[in-house]
Amino acid sequence: DTEVTQTPKHLVMGMTNKKSLKCEQHMGHRAMYWYKQKAKKPPELMFVYSYEKLSINESVPSRFSPECPNSSLLNLHLHALQPEDSALYLCASSQVRDQPQHFGDGTRLSIL
Amino acid sequence: QQPVQSPQAVILREGEDAVINCSSSKALYSVHWYRQKHGEAPVFLMILLKGGEQKGHDKISASFNEKKQQSSLYLTASQLSYSGTYFCGTEWGKTSYDKVIFGPGTSLSVIP
Numbered sequence: 001d002t003e004v005t006q007t008p009k010h011l012v013m014g015m016t017n018k019k020s021l022k023c024e025q026h027m028g029h030r031a032m033y034w035y036k037q038k039a040k041k042p043p044e045l046m047f048v049y050s051y052e053k054l055s056i057n058e059s060v061p062s063r064f065s066p067e068c069p070n071s072s073l074l075n076l077h078l079h080a081l082q083p084e085d086s087a088l089y090l091c092a093s094s095q096v097r098d099q100p101q102h103f104g105d106g107t108r109l110s111i112l
Numbered sequence: 113q114q115p116v117q118s119p120q121a122v123i124l125r126e127g128e129d130a131v132i133n134c135s136s137s138k139a140l141y142s143v144h145w146y147r148q149k150h151g152e153a154p155v156f157l158m159i160l161l162k163g164g165e166q167k168g169h170d171k172i173s174a175s176f177n178e179k180k181q182q183s184s185l186y187l188t189a190s191q192l193s194y195s196g197t198y199f200c201g202t203e204w205g206k207t208s209y210d211k212v213i214f215g216p217g218t219s220l221s222v223i224p
């Protein structure tokens with residue numbers, strides 16, 4: 001069991017759908033992250049929130065929209081995705097800089 | 113710029129040792145090491161900071177050579193549970209807090 005909880009575990013959606021991925025942590029961590037991971041590839045950083053503010057956006061297409069409603073929650077809103085967006089989406093959190101990132105189990109996303 | 117890892121893959125018999133290297137063309141502030149098993153989330157192993165010393169726990173240790181901008185992960189007396197993909201993640205300094213970029217990974221298989 002991981003301390004970072006992601007829902008749903010699996011998601012299949014059409015290219016015109018709107019859906020959201022959710023991530024929750026109750027460790028009091030101040031930074032939260034979204035990564036995208038394709039098969040046999042490393043996690044690829046998408047967004048970082050630090051103290052609930054977006055601090056890093058790695059030039060991610062606008063069809064991905066992050067949101068941090070409070071210090072424990074992180075959402076990733078999806079709209080008009082493309083088949084190449086199919087991947088494992090990982091959420092992570094960390095306490096402060098130079099501390100471990102704790103990863104959730106991920107949401108496996110398939111775009112039809 | 114993604115760090116470089118070597119080797120890409122390694123197969124060990126139980127009890128053998130292995131070294132995984134991670135290098136960067138940019139000056140490093142820190143190096144993170146994670147292990148990911150198939151279908152699971154990455155799990156933190158250790159962080160090495162610029163100016164820090166070699167770290168280790170159990171039979172896994174790591175070093176950070178600032179002059180070479182390189183880190184090495186040492187696995188001694190390998191166990192079946194060590195199998196997985198090992199990623200190094202690098203941070204490059206004050207202008208990129210929290211931005212950890214992962215290397216391509218090293219697939220390690222331990223066989224009986």
